Amino acid sequence: MKTTLTFPIHKTKNSKLPETDFSNLVFGRTISDHMFVADYKNGEWTDLSVEEYKPLELNPANATLHYGQSIFEGMKAYRTSDGKISVFRGDANWARLNESAERMCMPTLPEEIFMEGLMQLLELDRDWVPTANGASLYVRPFMFATDDYIGVKPSETYKFMIFTCPVGMYYSKPVSVKVETKFTRATEGGTGYAKTAGNYAASLYPALQAQKAGYDQLLWTDGKNHSQIEESGTMNVMFKINGKLITAPTHTGTILKGITRDSVIQLAKDWGEPLEERFLGIKELEEALKSGDLEEAFGTGTAATIAHIERIHVNGTDYYLPEKGSDAFSNRVLRELDGIKYGELPDPHGWIIKI
Structure with a gap:
């Protein structure tokens, strides 16, 4: 899809690529350099950006920690035979994320935010997509509540993020x-x-x-x-x-x-x-x-x-x-x-x- 959506991209100065052993990837343990972030507040998605992958700061009263408003997706990007990057059925992941969001009383995410955030992140971290047979770049989009409030009710604020990790085969045998x-x-x-x-x-x-x-x-x-x-x-x-x-x-x-x-x-x-x-x-x-x-x-x-x-x-x-x-x-x-x-x-x- 074509979009006019733009947002800041802050590239890390200290890539972890040189120290990554792509011949020994444990599923979900090696995280790529960057992450896409968007915040939901006052009824709209805002503050979109690509940032260096780093820990988050959470208030101990964060609603997700207590009441579990958290959803996620799993998808993969692949290095094709001509050296390009392909993503398998990303539009289906976006649609399912929103289906989960509705069930969990969370805001839906516009397709252009999901897709443009994904595309910009993968373009920036394209060197993290493995080249070995059977390997891929696992992509984890997720959303969670960010209200700092103790009370059983849907949060009014949320954070959506995407990060990626190079992976080998999940099951190496039957x-x-x-x-x-x-x-x-x-x-x-x-x-x-x-x-x-x-x-x-x-x-x-x-x-x-x-x-x-x-x-x-x-x-x-x-x-x-x-x-x-x-x-x-x-x-x-x-x-x-x-x-x-x-x-x-x-x-x-x-x-x-x-x-x-x-x-x-x-x-x-x-x-x-x-x-x-x-x-x-x-x-x-x-x-x-x-x-x-x-x-x-x-x-x-x-x-x-x-x-x-x-x-x-x-x-x-x-x-x-x-x-x-x-x-x-x-x-x-x-x-x-x-x-x-x-x-x-x-x-x-x-x-x-x-x-």
Whole structure:
């Protein structure tokens, strides 16, 4: 999109690039040089700027610290084969951020502020976009309340920010998951579809118990009866049973509307793959595991893109899935998405924003 929006850009005098080991990137640990900042006060967004990445000063009475008005997004920028920078579906992240904002009683953000802030930040820190195969620049837009007031009510002021970090692969190998039937991530009428910090805070304890038991992630089930699969801890989840893809629908408001999920569904439709957006019952999953009808299970998300699932624990038993061949749907769709993102394949749906 074209915009006439302008704002000050303050470049750091002490770049961290020379001391950064791009061959040893731990996801989320290395932060790039700059950040975009905007403040909401008196009913409008103001004080837009790109600044040196640095700590924030917060009043101990900051509303977010006490009442959790905080939302965020996750997206990636890639170094294409011709050396340029591409951003995957940034407009979808902007739209989802605003959907989360409305649910959390926060102000929506104009598209031109989101996109121009993102573009200027990525242009300034373009040398932070890795060149290694499978690496990318993770982009974290987020918004939080800034009222210094103790009282349960929506804040009147907010801060929106974007920072970035170079990353390698989120999962370096297939993952093991455990079906969770005690704890609940989200219920109808709650905030499950919003990308808000509280959802993740509530998931930490049960996820930690699963990790202690030897599993990478949970498969969350519905909060009413714990009888059907919803999503995984860091991603949506898909199953291929008897040649048909099955993934949970998002209309209940308990599941995050994953942008990678949506992209995989679109590609499946393009390829004429049988697809059902419906809930998969635990009993149906267990029967498919026992019979061998479950051909593939994988997660979809910005961090992981496609995360192959090799082991599923359900009702006290571990089931192992067969190793995936190169022609498996999950591998095909991963190659297609990576090809589009890195500029090696056509982009028929206009998902890529180039810098």
